[in-house]
Each structure stands twice: as structure tokens, then as C-alpha cells.
Amino acid sequence: MLNLTYSYRIYPGLDQEAKMLGWLEQCRRVYNYALAERKDWINSRKCLVNACSIRQEYIIPADTPYPDYYKQQKALTKAKELIRQLKAVHSQVLQDALKRLDQSFKFMQHRGFGFPRFKKSGQYRSFVFPQFKSNPVKGFEIKLPKIGTVPINLHRPIPEGFEVKQVRVVFKSSGWYAQLILQADVSVPEPMPDGDPIGIDLGLEKFLAVSTGELVERPRFFVDLQSKLRWLQRKLRNKKKNSANYRKIQAKIRALHEHIHNVRREFHFLTAHKLCDMAGMIFAEDLNLLITSRGMLAKHCLDAAWGSFLEILKWVCWKRGVFFAKVDPNRTSQICPQCGSHTGKKELSERVHHCPECGYITDRDVAAAQVVAQRGLVAVGQTVILPVEDGCHRTPIKQETSRAILGSPRSTRFG
Incomplete structure (x- = not known):
């Protein structure tokens, strides 16, 4: 299986840009809330019995399980029923924010340092549509779920035999970009x-x-x-x-x-x-x-x-x-x-x-x-x-x- 990533410039309208900026902010809040939940659980297990703080302590029961990706994903489904702003965002986009946090923790455990940090306002700059039923690119336009059709500068064609599996929308200072993750069922031998x-x-x-x-x-x-x-x-x-x-x-x-x-x-x-x-x-x-x-x-x-x-x-x-x-x-x-x-x-x-x-x-x-x-x-x-x-x-x-x-x-x- 061969994967390629092609990056293209996209030109959303004013309403679409406002919606995508709102999505980035909601993803940032979900990321920070999930990070705070994991951080509080870890800190609640660090205090020694004979050295408790005289100012404050975490009130987390001892039998509370660790809030991993699957538990937080289940809690996100319930939160969307109560918070209207979360319901407006594509469900898989919010799930990807939790997955990104989970990958950060796994990477920290692998190398032994680098605890994930909270994202300040404006620091969360991309979200992902993890799957598509059909090719979202039609001519010089790309159709994004819940956002609509967006003009795209297709400066190089998509190679034959490749399918669009994921799309990452990235916000940079120069504008908006769509990173297309392409996949083909081919095997390329390593150079000898x-x-x-x-x-x-x-x-x-x-x-x-x-x-x-x-x-x-x-x-x-x-x-x-x-x-x-x-x-x-x-x-x-x-x-x-x-x-x-x-x-x-x-x-x-x-x-x-x-x-x-x-x-x-x-x-x-x-x-x-x-x-x-x-x-x-x-x-x-x-x-x-x-x-x-x-x-x-x-x-x-x-x-x-x-x-x-x-x-x-x-x-x-x-x-x-x-x-x-x-x-x-x-x-x-x-x-x-x-x-x-x-x-x-x-x-x-x-x-x-x-x-x-x-x-x-x-x-x-x-x-x-x-x-x-x-x-x-x-x-x-x-x-x-x-x-x-x-x-x-x-x-x-x-x-x-x-x-x-x-x-x-x-x-x-x-x-």
C-alpha cells in the first residue's frame, strides 16, 4: 500500500472561512479539556500519603479509570448532546482532536519526555476529515462535509490509480490549504x-x-x-x-x-x-x-x-x-x-x-x-x-x- 500527500491551496468564502475558524476553536477546546482531564488524573496519583498539600487536593476516587482515548471519545458523544457548538462540528473532526492528543501521549512515553501542552488561542491550525465515500475533488473544486464546495488550485493532477482517503485542512498565514492523503494498492520496491x-x-x-x-x-x-x-x-x-x-x-x-x-x-x-x-x-x-x-x-x-x-x-x-x-x-x-x-x-x-x-x-x-x-x-x-x-x-x-x-x-x- 502506497501513501502520498499532495498539498493544494483552497479559497473558501467568508461564511465558509468563519465556519472553519469556529471548528478550529472547538477542536482546540476539546483538546485542552481532554488534556486537563488526563493531567488531573495523573497528578492525583502523585501525592504521597504522608505529604499531602495543605492548600488543595484532587477529589478523584481511587477506582476511577485512566481517561484514555476510548473513554474520552465516549464522553465526547454525550457532551455533543449538551453543547450546541460541538454539535455543529463534524463528529470525526472532533474525534481526530482526541486522537491527536492520544498520539502525543504515546510519543511522550516512547521518548521519555515532552509532556503535551495546552493549545493557546490560535495555536490549533488544522483539522482532518478521516474518510470519504467517494472522490471529493471534482474539477477545480473540493467538497468538504458540512462546509460545502470550495475552490481548489489543482496545480498538479492526482495520479491515476490513487484514491483520496483523508483530507487535512490547514490554516496558515498565507491562507487555507488542503492536504490530500492519497492511497494506491501498489507495492514499490526499495532501491538497491x-x-x-x-x-x-x-x-x-x-x-x-x-x-x-x-x-x-x-x-x-x-x-x-x-x-x-x-x-x-x-x-x-x-x-x-x-x-x-x-x-x-x-x-x-x-x-x-x-x-x-x-x-x-x-x-x-x-x-x-x-x-x-x-x-x-x-x-x-x-x-x-x-x-x-x-x-x-x-x-x-x-x-x-x-x-x-x-x-x-x-x-x-x-x-x-x-x-x-x-x-x-x-x-x-x-x-x-x-x-x-x-x-x-x-x-x-x-x-x-x-x-x-x-x-x-x-x-x-x-x-x-x-x-x-x-x-x-x-x-x-x-x-x-x-x-x-x-x-x-x-x-x-x-x-x-x-x-x-x-x-x-x-x-x-x-x-
Whole structure:
């Protein structure tokens, strides 16, 4: 079973937009109420018998079961009979709000931290129609339950053989969008290791270094616009909360964040496609991104968004039939790709790799990318024979797999 997600811009009328904004607010309230119910139940089980609070205590009987998704869904059905605003919202849309909260708790239990937070006004920005009996897209219009027919900018057609299973309506600063989840009963095989291999090394001095010697500059997506963001936030602080001018500046801040996200995502996709043009196998380091997002350079690491880029690269490689794999990232900058000897730990200011054993000199990040490529070939079962030195020139030995280890310069260049 193959799933795809296509995003299209939609243009609801004034009445439809008011209804969808009301739905978002009701979903937010259901989400917050369900979160408060779970949080109160958890806190009521934390108090020790000999250390009760002298101010307040939760009055929840000991035999009260945990309010999981199914119990809250059953309670939601009864609440809709009493609250008129809930009855106006599509039933499955409200159920999806509870499901989203349940998934947040499961994700928190999986990674061990990150308790779900309450959604402030305006922070709940999407709702889902989980199923359709027939295709809701007719021409350049999409029919949404209880909302009606909405014009849609179908800038690319839906592929043949795919059916619309779900529709997520998203509200952004630039307008409304419909994300169509498409499904087809086909099986796409995973790409097999074949073709020229390259390794990549991610960094902050350069966004990306390729084992062929290519270096990609790192755009400062957030850092370059941080002064403008700081200026807008300073203006927001001086406005009366929830006033008309307050909401205008809030809209400008949201638009700026969306612009940064769009520019960064476009750069990631363009870079991923250029890498796929260069080789048939791409290897990258299996980085611990949680550590990089907490250090002294956390802002710059998050601005580069290495995790997002690797996910996009994996998707683009699968789509274009290029093999992608991650390798062990330990000590890639301490090993010489020419002779395999350990050169010792390098300081961050040392940007050139100089091997004292064989005299190989190259950029530090390029050398690390070459080591990544060699480890990737070993991981997929390829025979790696390192090149040898012939005077001042490198003469590669003919490899058994007829594939270059370090890659060769191609016509494709990063502009």
C-alpha cells in the first residue's frame, strides 16, 4: 500500500472561512479539556500519603479509570448532546482532536519526555476529515462535509490509480490549504545499492560537503531575518493584547516564520535533487540530532535543520530510485580516507585534513565525507580498496566492484 500527500491551496468564502475558524476553536477546546482531564488524573496519583498539600487536593476516587482515548471519545458523544457548538462540528473532526492528543501521549512515553501542552488561542491550525465515500475533488473544486464546495488550485493532477482517503485542512498565514492523503494498492520496491557512491558530511561552516569535493554554502535562513523578527516582537510587546494592531503584528510574525520555513524547505529539496543527479548511492552520517539541538550552537544547528534535510533526502532518493543509507558517524574526521590511519582529534578551527602518514591534504569536511562513503560501501557489502600514492599523484587501484570509492567530478555543480 502506497501513501502520498499532495498539498493544494483552497479559497473558501467568508461564511465558509468563519465556519472553519469556529471548528478550529472547538477542536482546540476539546483538546485542552481532554488534556486537563488526563493531567488531573495523573497528578492525583502523585501525592504521597504522608505529604499531602495543605492548600488543595484532587477529589478523584481511587477506582476511577485512566481517561484514555476510548473513554474520552465516549464522553465526547454525550457532551455533543449538551453543547450546541460541538454539535455543529463534524463528529470525526472532533474525534481526530482526541486522537491527536492520544498520539502525543504515546510519543511522550516512547521518548521519555515532552509532556503535551495546552493549545493557546490560535495555536490549533488544522483539522482532518478521516474518510470519504467517494472522490471529493471534482474539477477545480473540493467538497468538504458540512462546509460545502470550495475552490481548489489543482496545480498538479492526482495520479491515476490513487484514491483520496483523508483530507487535512490547514490554516496558515498565507491562507487555507488542503492536504490530500492519497492511497494506491501498489507495492514499490526499495532501491538497491547500485551506481556511483557518494558520501556527505553535514556541518555549520559549510552546509554540506560531498566526497567528490563539492562544498555547499550554508544559507542563514533564520539568522539573517532574526533582526526583523526581533523588531516585530518588540512592537508586539508594546501593543495592547488582542487589539487590532496586536493581531496585525501577530500576522506579520506568522508570515515571517512561514517564509523562513518555505525558503529552507525549498533549499533542502533542491540540494537533495542535485545529490541524486550525481550518484546512484548516497551515504550520510547517522547523527544524534538531539545533542546538537541543545549545545552552544543550538540556534545555528536548528536553523540548518539537518534532520529535516535527511528526511527529505531519504524521500527524494526513494522517489528517484537512488539507494540511501546512514552509517556510523564516530570519528569520521579522525581517519584518513587515503591510507586509513588515525590522525587524531581535530579542533573546530582546523579546517584542513593533513595526514602525517601519507601526506594526503584536502578539506576536512570532504575527507569526512569520503570516510562516510567508504563505510557505506562496507555496510552494503562492497569491496573497498583504498587508492595508493605514486609520488605526488594519487593512482587509484582498479576496484573489484568497478565503482569509485571517493566519487569522481560530475558535470552537475552546486551553484
